[in-house]
Amino acid sequence: xxxxxxxxxxxxxxxxxxxxxxxxxxxxxxxxxxxxxxxxxxxxxxxxxxxxxxxxxxxxxxxxxxxxxxxxxxxxxxxxxxxxxxxxxxxxxxxxxxxxxxxxxxxxxxxxxxxxxxxxxxxxxxxxxxxxxxxxxxxxxxxxxxxxxxxxxxxxxxxxxxxxxxxxxxxxxxxxxxxxxxxxxxxxxxxxxxxxxxxxxxxxxxxxxxxxxxxxxxxxxxxxxxxxxxxxxxxxxxxxxxxxxxxxxxxxxxxxxxxxxxxxxxxxxxxxxxxxxxxxxxxxxxxxxxxxxxxxxxxxxxxxxxxxxxxxxxxxxxxxxxxxxxxxxxxxxxxxxxxxxxxxxxxxxxxxxxxxxxxxxxxxxxxxxxxxxxxxxxxxxxxxxxxxxxxxxxxxxxxxxxxxxxxxxxxxxxxxxxxxxxxxxxxxxxxxxxxxxxxxxxxxxxxxxxxxxxxxxxxxxxxxxxxxxxxxxxxxxxxxxxxxxxxxxxxxxxxxxxxxxxxxxxxxxxxxxxxxxxxxxxxxxxxxxxxxxxxxxxxxxxxxxxxxxxxxxxxxxxxxxxxxxxxxxxxxxxxxxxxxxxxxxxxxxxxxx
Amino acid sequence: xxxxxxxxxxxxxxxxxxxxxxxxxxxxxxxxxxxxxxxxxxxxxxxxxxxxxxxxxxxxxxxxxxxxxxxxxxxxxxxxxxxxxxxxxxxxxxxxxxxxxxxxxxxxxxxxxxxxxxxxxxxxxxxxxxxxxxxxxxxxxxxxxxxxxxxxxxxxxxxxxxxxxxxxxxxxxxxxxxxxxxxxxxxxxxxxxxxxxxxxxxxxxxxxxxxxxxxxxxxxxxxxxxxxxxxxxxxxxxxxxxxxxxxxxxxxxxxxxxxxxxxxxxxxxxxxxxxxxxxxxxxxxxxxxxxxxxxxxxxxxxxxxxxxxxxxxxxxxxxxxxxxxxxxxxxxxxxxxxxxxxxxxxxxxxxxxxxxxx
Numbered sequence: 001x002x003x004x005x006x007x008x009x010x011x012x013x014x015x016x017x018x019x020x021x022x023x024x025x026x027x028x029x030x031x032x033x034x035x036x037x038x039x040x041x042x043x044x045x046x047x048x049x050x051x052x053x054x055x056x057x058x059x060x061x062x063x064x065x066x067x068x069x070x071x072x073x074x075x076x077x078x079x080x081x082x083x084x085x086x087x088x089x090x091x092x093x094x095x096x097x098x099x100x101x102x103x104x105x106x107x108x109x110x111x112x113x114x115x116x117x118x119x120x121x122x123x124x125x126x127x128x129x130x131x132x133x134x135x136x137x138x139x140x141x142x143x144x145x146x147x148x149x150x151x152x153x154x155x156x157x158x159x160x161x162x163x164x165x166x167x168x169x170x171x172x173x174x175x176x177x178x179x180x181x182x183x184x185x186x187x188x189x190x191x192x193x194x195x196x197x198x199x200x201x202x203x204x205x206x207x208x209x210x211x212x213x214x215x216x217x218x219x220x221x222x223x224x225x226x227x228x229x230x231x232x233x234x235x236x237x238x239x240x241x242x243x244x245x246x247x248x249x250x251x252x253x254x255x256x257x258x259x260x261x262x263x264x265x266x267x268x269x270x271x272x273x274x275x276x277x278x279x280x281x282x283x284x285x286x287x288x289x290x291x292x293x294x295x296x297x298x299x300x301x302x303x304x305x306x307x308x309x310x311x312x313x314x315x316x317x318x319x320x321x322x323x324x325x326x327x328x329x330x331x332x333x334x335x336x337x338x339x340x341x342x343x344x345x346x347x348x349x350x351x352x353x354x355x356x357x358x359x360x361x362x363x364x365x366x367x368x369x370x371x372x373x374x375x376x377x378x379x380x381x382x383x384x385x386x387x388x389x390x391x392x393x394x395x396x397x398x399x400x401x402x403x404x405x406x407x408x409x410x411x412x413x414x415x416x417x418x419x420x421x422x423x424x425x426x427x428x429x430x431x432x433x434x435x436x437x438x439x440x441x442x443x444x445x446x447x448x449x450x451x452x453x454x455x456x457x458x459x460x461x462x463x464x465x466x467x468x469x470x471x472x473x474x475x476x477x478x479x480x481x482x483x484x485x486x487x488x489x490x491x492x493x494x495x496x497x498x499x500x501x502x503x504x505x506x507x508x509x510x511x512x513x514x515x516x517x518x519x520x521x522x523x524x525x526x527x528x529x530x531x532x533x534x535x536x537x538x539x540x541x542x543x544x545x546x547x548x549x550x551x552x553x554x555x556x557x558x559x560x561x562x563x564x565x566x567x568x569x570x571x572x573x574x575x576x577x578x579x580x581x582x583x584x585x586x587x588x589x590x591x592x593x
Numbered sequence: 594x595x596x597x598x599x600x601x602x603x604x605x606x607x608x609x610x611x612x613x614x615x616x617x618x619x620x621x622x623x624x625x626x627x628x629x630x631x632x633x634x635x636x637x638x639x640x641x642x643x644x645x646x647x648x649x650x651x652x653x654x655x656x657x658x659x660x661x662x663x664x665x666x667x668x669x670x671x672x673x674x675x676x677x678x679x680x681x682x683x684x685x686x687x688x689x690x691x692x693x694x695x696x697x698x699x700x701x702x703x704x705x706x707x708x709x710x711x712x713x714x715x716x717x718x719x720x721x722x723x724x725x726x727x728x729x730x731x732x733x734x735x736x737x738x739x740x741x742x743x744x745x746x747x748x749x750x751x752x753x754x755x756x757x758x759x760x761x762x763x764x765x766x767x768x769x770x771x772x773x774x775x776x777x778x779x780x781x782x783x784x785x786x787x788x789x790x791x792x793x794x795x796x797x798x799x800x801x802x803x804x805x806x807x808x809x810x811x812x813x814x815x816x817x818x819x820x821x822x823x824x825x826x827x828x829x830x831x832x833x834x835x836x837x838x839x840x841x842x843x844x845x846x847x848x849x850x851x852x853x854x855x856x857x858x859x860x861x862x863x864x865x866x867x868x869x870x871x872x873x874x875x876x877x878x879x880x881x882x883x884x885x886x887x888x889x890x891x892x893x894x895x896x897x898x899x900x901x902x903x904x905x906x907x908x909x910x911x912x913x914x915x916x917x918x919x920x921x922x923x924x925x926x927x928x929x930x931x932x933x934x935x936x937x938x939x940x941x942x943x944x945x946x947x948x949x950x951x
Contacts, residue, residue: 250804
């Protein structure tokens with residue numbers, strides 16, 4: 001083999017080896033065309049996102065309590081523990097996070113996190129365990145106005161034995177421990193000690209909160225124009241940049257008062273991406289996506305449209321637990337105290353008609369509160385079918401009869417009715433809030449559907465604040481509202497929304513006061529299972545969902561897919577189910593302006 | 594005149610307190626903001642809500658909350674030994690959030706001492722929030738008032754001069770139409786036509802996207818003001834033109850106008866120099882209240898055109914039960930209305946020398 005041939009062979013082999021090494025990574029980061037657009041560091045136009053909420057209130061992660069501030073802070077600070085954008089599960093060494101790996105003690109109570117040593121703050125100081133411990137100490141100090149304290153209540157202590165190690169000890173075994181730990185933000189302790197000499201001085205009105213100078217995200221803070229926008233500029237020192245530099249020149253979080261105006265600005269090429277298209281424009285956006293004029297994707301909404309039954313005595317609301325944590329007898333609602341009536345209502349609702357008439361065809365019926373596509377969803381549970389004959393039979397069995405064969409009058413209770421006096425009419429009030437077209441339409445449709453069953457439903461339509469007050473006071477009959485659920489940690493949501501701990505008059509998320517001992521047991525067990533085997537936990541949560549389906553304390557009407565759209569010329573854009581912006585540092589587009 | 598002004602200002606004090614008290618009662622009756630701030634947030638457990646309620650003083654009876662707002666709370670809960678913990682209280686409990694620890698001493702001075710408090714939602718001083726947004730509101734409202742006055746008065750005079758003719762009829766019809774058309778509908782329509790379809794004007798905002806800390810000077814972004822000003826001015830022009838026309842026609846029927854004609858004065862002199870000045874009196878009386886709108890902002894215009902003004906912020910505050918911001922807007926409206934009507938009365942005397950304040 002002569003010298004030229006030898007060189008050619010070596011080059012070929014080297015190329016082959018490089019291709020094998022790079023291929024897995026490049027398949028993770030390339031765009032749909034398999035290529036990576038790279039105009040150079042800071043050469044991409046600013047990414048512009050609309051903020052349909054209010055102004056940011058603070059960019060101190062410890063103090064954040066609103067979505068707008070959290071959206072911007074996500075661009076400025078790394079996470080403690082990162083997640084896989086495909087699965088949403090905490091992943092060692094995930095991009096955008098400082099934890100490299102962790103180990104768990106045998107008793108499952110102590111987690112030892114090893115931090116990466118390549119992260120630095122924008123002033124050059126390294127990110128170390130001190131930053132994590134400082135944040136935790138501030139949160140639990142009791143003098144800082146933060147809602148994170150309740151999220152980390154399961155933690156007993158956080159220690160930083162060396163700059164690259166964080167040791168977190170939990171009070172008891174908790175299978176969601178990693179998620180609990182991930183709530184701890186990472187802040188520049190050295191800078192915060194200078195700005196807030198004591199924790200008492202960490203107040204939300206400190207000017208530094210709205211002009212942070214020490215950050216470590218893919219962008220850094222530039223300016224805040226109240227009522228207009230928050231402007232960030234690329235931080236080329238970002239350690240996790242996919243292309244080794246941040247492509248967009250900046251990031252603008254722009255306040256837009258009206259969603260329709262936001263959509264028009266997007267169509268005019270002034271906004272890069274909208275992650276919540278109003279329902280009235282969904283079909284239009286989908287059509288434009290099919291025509292290639294924009295990139296259209298959908299994600300399951302985090303909220304569900306639900307119907308809450310008050311199963312307890314509405315005239316005597318009580319907390320679900322006493323001071324010693326024992327269940328308190330709630331009495332029974334005269335109508336909905338009997339689960340057969342609740343099941344009859346579920347069977348009497350025609351979801352297809354509801355979907356067409358109230359949800360523009362976008363509603364997806366569900367039978368369980370845990371959303372499809374998440375690890376804990378029980379795929380065997382389908383939505384309650386529309387079966388008016390079975391519903392009528394259940395009502396008869398429950399002692400509610402049609403005594404006069406008049407379809408315009410409601411059924412009445414006989415002495416077979418469990419909690420209603422004989423002669424009581426099967427009529428109740430549905431509490432709803434005004435101003436939401438889907439709620440307005442669906443409540444009227446359901447009113448007609450239930451009338452055919454001999455159930456008289458009146459509508460108690462009030463302003464949202466008033467609805468909240470009435471709902472939490474637990475003096476209602478039934479209520480229709482939207483409610484969210486954690487996608488990664490559904491057990492916590494199930495307990496707070498369906499457990500006795502959530503039954504707190506004037507504030508709890510279980511205002512219907514439903515209680516089931518087996519449900520409480522299986523959910524709590526799924527949270528504290530020794531070894532935390534995911535498959536075993538799922539079996540327990542599957543059983544919890546079966547109980548909820550059978551007992552129907554809440555009727556889950558539907559959820560919907562939330563569309564999000566991006567400009568068709570946005571390069572390197574590859575949204576994933578648990579992270580639309582996972583690679584925003586590589587996005588690149590041309591603005592219309 | 595000065596005695597009259599002083600007397601009117603003194604009379605305004607009880608009016609001011611009456612307005613604020615009534616507003617506070619109505620706000621309290623509609624519900625408390627704690628639920629909006631914390632409900633349906635799973636991480637806001639009952640103890641969190643109690644803490645937030647205590648921080649915001651929402652557990653106190655409404656008279657105490659009103660008094661706190663008026664004169665502060667540094668005299669309601671105070672620290673005598675300077676250890677940072679309140680050890681004395683008056684009218685309120687030392688521990689209002691039920692956590693077993695005394696709450697922090699009060700730090701608020703109340704609006705009568707210049708402290709309007711912090712917004713519940715935005716967590717910043719209310720006056721700061723209002724003053725940040727005031728320039729954007731004034732950018733629209735001052736020019737619209739001036740243009741509306743000039744155009745409305747002129748169009749009204751023209752309609753009166755051409756009474757019964759084609760121009761008069763057209764002006765009257767358009768005035769009615771423009772008065773009747775809902776502002777939000779017209780705003781959206783013009784935005785869609787000129788901003789979205791024709792692309793000759795911007796689709797809202799205050800200026801072109803920039804990474805700078807502020808928008809360019811106003812003369813470099815006049816195209817962003819075209820549509821908001823047009824909408825803001827239309828209502829003023831429509832209303833004023835009708836008032837001015839009616840007033841002119843009333844004046845030209847007076848004896849002194851007949852005398853002026855009989856003396857041979859030119860029509861132009863009669864209409865513009867003699868009739869118009871007297872016809873301006875009703876316009877002047879309406880000018881005072883119009884000034885109230887200068888500062889309050891236009892919610893619809895700012896919402897549709899995405900203009901970062903005071904009106905948009907106050908609308909969000911009303912919906913979100915952000916008491917401090919809402920009550921600040923009540924104060925602003927009350928003060929500007931009182932001053933506006935006083936200004937009307939003064940202008941009345943300036944325009945008509947027959948009027949004297951006794």
